[in-house]
Amino acid sequence: MLYYALLFFIIAIIAAAFGFGGIAAGAAGIAKILFFIFVVIFLVALIMGLVRR
Numbered sequence: 001m002l003y004y005a006l007l008f009f010i011i012a013i014i015a016a017a018f019g020f021g022g023i024a025a026g027a028a029g030i031a032k033i034l035f036f037i038f039v040v041i042f043l044v045a046l047i048m049g050l051v052r053r
Contacts, residue, residue, distance in 0.1 A: 001048070005041035008034050 012034035 001041065002045045005038055005045055008041060009038040012038055 012031050015034060016028065016031035
């Protein structure tokens with residue numbers, strides 16, 4: 001699950017680079033959505049890791 005969180009984070013960074021660079025205006029919105037998905041998945045993975053201990 002942490003793998004997918006990192007994958008979403010990398011995609012969000014790439015989308016942010018395109019969106020904030022002026023290449024595609026819609027990519028900034030996508031980057032924000034992907035960033036929040038990354039944060040949620042990261043928190044779930046963190047909590048699951050703490051519960052397993």
